[in-house]
Amino acid sequence: MALEGQLSDFNLGEILQLIASQQKSGFLHLETQREMVFVFDKGVLVSTRDRRSRSRDPLESYLRAYGFFDNDQWRHVEYVRKNASLDLTEILTSEGLFTDEELGRILRSVAQEMVVAGMKLSRGRYGFTPTKETPPGIRYPVHMDVQGLLMESVRRVDEEGLLREMLPSQAITFSQGATTLPAEDLGETGRRIMKLALAGLQLGRIIRQGKTESFVVRDLLKNWCDDGVLTKHDPETDELDDDTETREKRGHKLTTGLRSVPLAMLVICLLAVGFWGRWVALPATGENPGRTMREAQLRSEIIQGARIFRYEKGHWPSNLDELVRGGQLEASTLLTAEDLGWSYELDPGRDSFRLGT
Numbered sequence: 001m002a003l004e005g006q007l008s009d010f011n012l013g014e015i016l017q018l019i020a021s022q023q024k025s026g027f028l029h030l031e032t033q034r035e036m037v038f039v040f041d042k043g044v045l046v047s048t049r050d051r052r053s054r055s056r057d058p059l060e061s062y063l064r065a066y067g068f069f070d071n072d073q074w075r076h077v078e079y080v081r082k083n084a085s086l087d088l089t090e091i092l093t094s095e096g097l098f099t100d101e102e103l104g105r106i107l108r109s110v111a112q113e114m115v116v117a118g119m120k121l122s123r124g125r126y127g128f129t130p131t132k133e134t135p136p137g138i139r140y141p142v143h144m145d146v147q148g149l150l151m152e153s154v155r156r157v158d159e160e161g162l163l164r165e166m167l168p169s170q171a172i173t174f175s176q177g178a179t180t181l182p183a184e185d186l187g188e189t190g191r192r193i194m195k196l197a198l199a200g201l202q203l204g205r206i207i208r209q210g211k212t213e214s215f216v217v218r219d220l221l222k223n224w225c226d227d228g229v230l231t232k233h234d235p236e237t238d239e240l241d242d243d244t245e246t247r248e249k250r251g252h253k254l255t256t257g258l259r260s261v262p263l264a265m266l267v268i269c270l271l272a273v274g275f276w277g278r279w280v281a282l283p284a285t286g287e288n289p290g291r292t293m294r295e296a297q298l299r300s301e302i303i304q305g306a307r308i309f310r311y312e313k314g315h316w317p318s319n320l321d322e323l324v325r326g327g328q329l330e331a332s333t334l335l336t337a338e339d340l341g342w343s344y345e346l347d348p349g350r351d352s353f354r355l356g357t
Contacts, residue, residue: 006125007126016146022043025043025130031125047141090140119157169203171234176198
């Protein structure tokens with residue numbers, strides 16, 4: 001059964017259902033802006049990787065997009081790949097970067113994300129090349145039921161609009177909400193995402209460091225915000241609200257205050273004095289202009305480290321040394337804070353702390 005045609009006539013979901021129902025084996029190619037390959041064995045999806053494809057390996061793209069390895073680890077992978085005739089899956093397991101179970105889970109996530117992306121396509125060509133037996137050349141096959149794969153894909157496509165509405169900007173940050181969710185109630189992925197969120201990272205960075213699909217990250221964050229576990233902060237919306245409120249107040253004051261000429265003259269004089277005061281209060285050009293910015297950065301790093309500590313331990317640290325020992329704060333940051341004469345004072349009664357000189 002050779003199939004080919006336009007995605008505008010048959011979408012990916014319909015094509016996958018046909019292949020699964022007839023229990024066909026072979027290679028399904030989607031030719032769009034990016035080439036996609038789905039490999040089947042008797043109607044079961046076994047791979048989304050084809051070494052003959054000109055496109056980048058979807059496994060590598062997935063690992064790079066979601067922050068699985070640092071630059072040194074990728075350089076090591078590239079070194080092994082250049083000096084050994086090994087597939088990427090073989091390198092990842094032989095070098096101890098993943099266990100077989102972890103790699104299988106990741107490959108299934110890659111397939112799920114590719115099916116979701118393919119179901120959104122309405123332009124491009126598809127072609128299915130059948131094979132009589134199990135398709136050759138498959139490295140590290142996974143076995144995924146097409147019906148379950150499609151059901152989850154439909155759910156994700158349907159909920160994508162809600163996620164965009166709830167999290168419209170990559171610059172959104174999060175803080176601890178009124179509800180506390182114990183770390184032991186979360187899985188490994190949930191604990192990792194919660195830690196990144198409480199560290200004050202923007203949504204875009206949480207996704208890039210989350211080590212799981214973008215949908216999973218955003219779905220978790222949305223649910224936590226809905227349940228009051230996290231509080232969302234959108235700088236674009238907040239800034240717009242602040243600007244609107246400021247303009248309304250300013251407009252009201254000017255409208256009511258400039259109705260009489262004497263009062264208008266008084267306002268002008270006060271503004272002139274204010275501008276003069278700001279000019280004479282400017283720091284001397286010899287001062288370090290980056291000191292204030294650096295101190296703000298240090299304060300932010302310490303506060304983020306304390307928040308992560310509280311999430312992991314259930315209480316605030318008794319001192320900053322605990323943050324260094326726990327890995328939530330760099331030792332160099334602590335030394336800089338000590339050089340500045342900063343002190344950390346815990347207030348158990350108010351469940352907070354004070355950081356200052």
